[in-house]
Amino acid sequence: MISIQAIDDRSAAVASLDPIKSRLLEELAEPGSASSLAAKVRLPRQKINYHLRALEAVGLVSLVEERRRGNMTERLVQATAASYVISPSVLDPVAPDPARFSDRFSAFWLLALASRMVGELGQLIAGAAKADRQLPTFGIDGDLSFRSAADRTAFVEELGTAVARLVDTYSSPADTPGGRRHRLIVALHPTPKESTSHPTSKEKHSEH
Template sequence: MEDGPVPPPTVALLEDPERVRLALSPLRRELLERFRQPASASQVAAALDLPRQRVGHHVRALEAAGLLELVEERPRRGCTERILRARADAFVVDPSVLGAGPTSDDRHAAEHLMTAATGVVRDVSRMQAAAAEEGTRLLAFTLEAEVAFAAPADVPRFTDRLAEAVAAVVAEFHDPDGRPYRVVAGGHPAPAPVPAPASRPPEETP
């Protein structure tokens, strides 16, 4: 018997400051990671080698905030064992929770790019969560490329050419009665590569 298709990972957007606060401590982040698979608080406490009472306190807070959900209850040694799991495979914090941040109408400004990126994170996370609840797949696409400019003056020229090309493709495919899509294109300097940790020389044997 063949296995069915693997469901896509679910993503939940955290846009309430209190829920963000509850989820951001190191231990609670670790608990959310552990509860990606259904488990009881006792099982997770044993895996982390922590007191059951301490883990239980944090688990109750995460459940009350809607970050953990009850899967089942089953009898165990004269009591009821509660099996929980995280409500999503990953949690994304809405950047606007930490403040709106600077804005700019200049499409060559970093603030404009960050505002657009914030909107993408927020909107896609919401729609992804809604699609997961409906059992459907959110159809999206991503284009990535790297270009090396010879001079700073080439950046606005490149941007103008790219805008013209995008406008031409949009005009070709745009249907007034179709489902609207938002296309966001941005660019920023590529970050410097992170150097690999230096390897230790082998120890000499006598």
């Protein structure tokens, strides 16, 4: 099982969005059978088995083991990943295209870049898993506050200058022997305000 799988097949995306199948994927972080899952989600074993077969057909569940139990063969299956994200390629040809936006201050361009990154990383992770290799990636995630819009503008200018200098220093021609192109994305956006109008599932349980 990998940590995150990018779903790039439309049938798999539809299956993952089904409430029952989504619940089964959650429960299948560890191997399980139709019988064991039926007790957890309170549905008939036959119905669970139908959903498991559908998930297996689109590659979201894989067979772990088959074992005999009396006159029956019990199939143990497991989700192919701990978490899933739907790749924008599923929506092709209406997936966001960064080429349609060229304004580095555009939120739409930033979203298109993020969508492209999800799709590309999904492909790379799948390829690396098959080859049993690690990907040379790096990321920074942090929160910061600005006293004013002027400070934010100054920060963006300094950040852009610093990144441009690093790119000039280390970037080599695309045809350099042994070299490989890498994608660099630097993003800055406001942090969404937390909503207090809708309690989380944990909060709902704590109220009872």
